[in-house]
Amino acid sequence: MPSAEEVMTVTDRATGHGPGGARRPPEATLADETEAQARFERLIAQDERVEPRDWMPEAYRATLIRQVAQHAHSEIIGMQPEGAWLTRAPSLRRKAILLAKVQDEAGHGLYLYSACETLGADRDDLTEKLVSGRQKYSSIFNYPTLSFADVGVIGWLVDGAAICNQVPLCRSSYGPYARAMIRICKEESFHQRQGYELLMTMMAGTEEQRAQVRDAVDRWWWPSLMMFGPPDAASPNTARSMAWRIKRHTNDELRQRFVDITVPQAEALGVTLPDPDLRWNAERGHYDYGPIDWDELARVIRGDGPCNAERIETRRTALRDGEWVRQAAAAYAAKRAARDAVGTGVAG
Amino acid sequence: MNTTGDTPDAGAARATTPGDGGAGADTGAPARDRRGEWPLYEVFLRGRRGLNHVHVGSLRAADDTMALRHARDLYTRRNEGVSIWVVRSDAIAASSPDERDPFFAPSADKVYRHPTFYAIPDDVPHL
Numbered sequence: 001m002p003s004a005e006e007v008m009t010v011t012d013r014a015t016g017h018g019p020g021g022a023r024r025p026p027e028a029t030l031a032d033e034t035e036a037q038a039r040f041e042r043l044i045a046q047d048e049r050v051e052p053r054d055w056m057p058e059a060y061r062a063t064l065i066r067q068v069a070q071h072a073h074s075e076i077i078g079m080q081p082e083g084a085w086l087t088r089a090p091s092l093r094r095k096a097i098l099l100a101k102v103q104d105e106a107g108h109g110l111y112l113y114s115a116c117e118t119l120g121a122d123r124d125d126l127t128e129k130l131v132s133g134r135q136k137y138s139s140i141f142n143y144p145t146l147s148f149a150d151v152g153v154i155g156w157l158v159d160g161a162a163i164c165n166q167v168p169l170c171r172s173s174y175g176p177y178a179r180a181m182i183r184i185c186k187e188e189s190f191h192q193r194q195g196y197e198l199l200m201t202m203m204a205g206t207e208e209q210r211a212q213v214r215d216a217v218d219r220w221w222w223p224s225l226m227m228f229g230p231p232d233a234a235s236p237n238t239a240r241s242m243a244w245r246i247k248r249h250t251n252d253e254l255r256q257r258f259v260d261i262t263v264p265q266a267e268a269l270g271v272t273l274p275d276p277d278l279r280w281n282a283e284r285g286h287y288d289y290g291p292i293d294w295d296e297l298a299r300v301i302r303g304d305g306p307c308n309a310e311r312i313e314t315r316r317t318a319l320r321d322g323e324w325v326r327q328a329a330a331a332y333a334a335k336r337a338a339r340d341a342v343g344t345g346v347a348g
Numbered sequence: 349m350n351t352t353g354d355t356p357d358a359g360a361a362r363a364t365t366p367g368d369g370g371a372g373a374d375t376g377a378p379a380r381d382r383r384g385e386w387p388l389y390e391v392f393l394r395g396r397r398g399l400n401h402v403h404v405g406s407l408r409a410a411d412d413t414m415a416l417r418h419a420r421d422l423y424t425r426r427n428e429g430v431s432i433w434v435v436r437s438d439a440i441a442a443s444s445p446d447e448r449d450p451f452f453a454p455s456a457d458k459v460y461r462h463p464t465f466y467a468i469p470d471d472v473p474h475l
Contacts, residue, residue: 053445100425107422114406117388123408180405187426329410330385336411 044245049175052118060244063237064174065119066135067246072112073130073137077311079105081145082154090148097194098151104191108184115176131316139297140227142305143219149202149212150220155195157217157224157262163188164258165228168248177246196265203270217266218274225289226297228255234294259287388437389415391422393429401433409434 036055043050050056079102086102089095113123129135140158145151166188169181202209229235229251241247249257259278266273277290299305386408392401404423409415415434423429443451459465468475 051445053442103421103425107425110407110422111405117406183405326385326410329414333411333414 044173044243047173047245049178050173051175059240060246061119063241063244064177064246065116065121067241068112068116068119068177069121069126069129069135070137072109072116072126073135074141075105075109075112076130077137077141077315080311080314081141081143081307082151084145085148085151088148094148094151094198101155101191101194104187108180108187111180111183112177115174115180118176119174127319131312131319133303133312136301137311138227139300139305140223141311142300142307143223144307146219147212147216149199149209149216152195152198152202152213153216153220155191155193156199156265157195157220158227159188159191159195160262160265161224161227161258163192164254164261168254171245171248173245196269199269199271213269214271217271221273221275222292222296223300225255225259225292226294226300228252228258230294230297231292256286259289263287386410389419389434390437390440391415391419392433392435393423394431395428396430401431404428406437407434 037057040050040054040056040060043054050060082098082105083102086095086098089098113126116126117123126135130137140161145154163185166181166185170178170185172178172181199213202213232238232250232252235251238247238250242250263273263278275290277288279288280286281288300308303309388406389409390406391404393404394401407415407418407422409418412434416432419432419434424432455461
């Protein structure tokens with residue numbers, strides 16, 4: 001049953017928050033502002049959820065818009081590397097699975113754009129910011145998928161890393177974001193398992209197939225570790241995001257958790273992760289891993305990854321090619337609405 | 349209901365800027381304004397028979413028929429629903445969070461509406 005809170009959430013957008021929605025009118029006193037701020041901080045301290053029409057600090061809103069938009073863009077761009085294999089899947093079974101997975105990524109993007117809109121962002125505007133490079137997406141999707149083993153490795157490592165990142169976000173302080181993450185996490189589990197199963201199948205195949213898996217693991221391991229973002233020392237916003245409970249763990253904590261989870265999975269699969277420094281540290285109770293090439297991450301974020309230009313160009317082309325469809329649908333809806341209005345007039 | 353006074357409906361705000369080409373010129377995207385063409389819909393699902401419809405999220409669609417189809421594709425890919433409602437977001441009237449306390453106050457001070465308000469001896473059966 002929709003609770004009162006749920007109904008309020010629904011309508012948050014209905015009555016809407018323009019981008020400047022949280023600003024107080026000029027006559028609002030300093031006391032109002034202080035009281036609103038205190039209420040916001042109480043919500044956060046009590047680990048309650050902030051809902052769209054609640055007062056929130058502008059920096060909280062801006063941080064969320066940036067994070068949720070980047071997340072949404074990543075899901076949408078993330079369709080491309082695997083989508084490239086849809087027409088070349090080796091069997092109908094693998095094709096159906098891959099199609100379902102890519103469709104899920106589109107769905108995840110849409111859940112997140114819708115959460116972002118509750119913050120006052122405009123969906124068309126977000127798309128413009130993506131294709132013009134003013135908003136980022138995860139750097140991982142700027143690497144190419146060279147063989148079908150890449151589809152398996154993306155499911156296992158890239159979606160595995162995404163799950164590590166996203167499970168704590170199900171408890172993020174912003175209600176619509178947390179709810180979107182719950183839906184997404186349920187679906188990501190299928191993504192990761194289909195990837196691992198695909199790799200198990202290939203590892204049980206020919207020597208050539210095993211070589212493809214090893215090659216794909218070698219190429220995707222380090223970029224997967226970079227998915228967690230810069231090290232804590234170089235991540236100035238982490239502390240504030242954690243204080244606001246938008247994030248629940250630091251980048252390095254999540255990266256360590258991912259390494260610890262993944263090493264036994266690699267052993268079970270029979271592949272070696274490409275890091276000579278990777279070994280169990282009994283003292284820490286964690287796996288140690290070698291230094292990450294942060295220059296590479298910076299390069300790819302800056303736009304110099306292997307596929308940055310291609311990814312954006314593909315998205316732009318899709319936007320352009322779909323324009324007439326969107327126009328036609330809108331024109332049809334307008335015509336029907338006009339006809340219905342005339343019909344009502346006659347009947348009345 | 350809206351005491352902040354400066355929170356215009358997002359859709360209405362868009363409608364006031366027709367012909368705004370936005371960033372189209374520098375992105376390669378069509379310069380024509382696409383804003384406001386596809387309104388926002390809220391989606392409600394009945395998970396299975398016997399349950400109420402529950403809000404699950406929103407989407408954009410040109411009209412009601414498309415909204416239903418998109419809702420099916422977006423929110424019921426894994427048997428999450430047996431019935432879907434979609435409604436234009438701008439058709440919903442909402443209580444305001446700023447008025448939350450006074451608005452719900454009438455229900456806060458009537459403890460006698462709850463069964464636990466009444467003391468009944470433990471040995472009285474079925475009550």
